Amino acid sequence: MDSIEKIGNSIIQHGRYNDRIYLMKLDPADMPSLLDKMDSLAEKEGYSKIFTKVPGSFKDLLCARNYLCEASIPRYYGGEDAVIMSKFLDEKRSIDSLDEMHEEVIKKSLSKEKFLNPTLPFGYSIRKCEKQDIENMAEVYQETFDTYPFPIHDPNYLLKTMEDHVVYFGVFKDEKVVALSSAEIDYDHSAVEMTDFATLPEFRGKGLSSHLLMKMAEEMRSMGIRTAFTIARASSYGMNIVFAKCGYEYCGRLVNNTNIGGDIESMNIWYRKLKA
The missing domain is CATH 3.40.630.30 (Gcn5-related N-acetyltransferase (GNAT))
Structure with missing residues (x-):
């Protein structure tokens, strides 16, 4: 199974089973260096996707780092929406064949x-x-x-x-x-x-x-x-x-x-x- 680890005070799941990194819980203080660390981990392990659940206020930052907004959850963070932002590191994984x-x-x-x-x-x-x-x-x-x-x-x-x-x-x-x-x-x-x-x-x-x-x-x-x-x-x-x-x-x-x-x-x- 994929492993669950901390980077700073944020929690990720990653591994070859799902071939991805999942930012499960973000500590805003870890931004933006957390994105660099996830990129490095994905490159090292050859993962084809990174996906994240973060407050909507981080959307522009992630968009600038080649993430796409795949979904949003209204009011998840109190009055602020959660956005689910994904970065595809292999173009084939971004294609929904179904x-x-x-x-x-x-x-x-x-x-x-x-x-x-x-x-x-x-x-x-x-x-x-x-x-x-x-x-x-x-x-x-x-x-x-x-x-x-x-x-x-x-x-x-x-x-x-x-x-x-x-x-x-x-x-x-x-x-x-x-x-x-x-x-x-x-x-x-x-x-x-x-x-x-x-x-x-x-x-x-x-x-x-x-x-x-x-x-x-x-x-x-x-x-x-x-x-x-x-x-x-x-x-x-x-x-x-x-x-x-x-x-x-x-x-x-x-x-x-x-x-x-x-x-x-x-x-x-x-x-x-x-x-x-």
């Missing part, structure tokens, strides 16, 4: 009616996951994903993140996890990434991801979190429809961004305001 299909996914998703059914199917329950669920959770993730940008199939990783800043939610049937998701909280900015959705094949088609997403929003709102967003596979009709139906707004696409499902895929950004 652009037409990805556009059709968005069009179809936005045409769907809002999700208005809060009642789970009979025999199912939904709750936050706890430590005793971790082995079962890892099994679900192992069965669902051939590859994933973070080691969510590893019980030790699930435990570490659960003890830190991630709240996992599960749909249960007969005391077993059949669908999962997680809320990765950025407490500094009162924001949350809704992510790690997985449903076992035999339980798909029941709207379980929509139920998870609505439950997560309810919990995050009660914690005072203002902003929710997700990074969803651009080719997935199912997940993009889930976010559209649950009131999220489409904010842009990250081209050839993430190793998931066995290949590097483009990803869509969706956003929802949880609190004023």
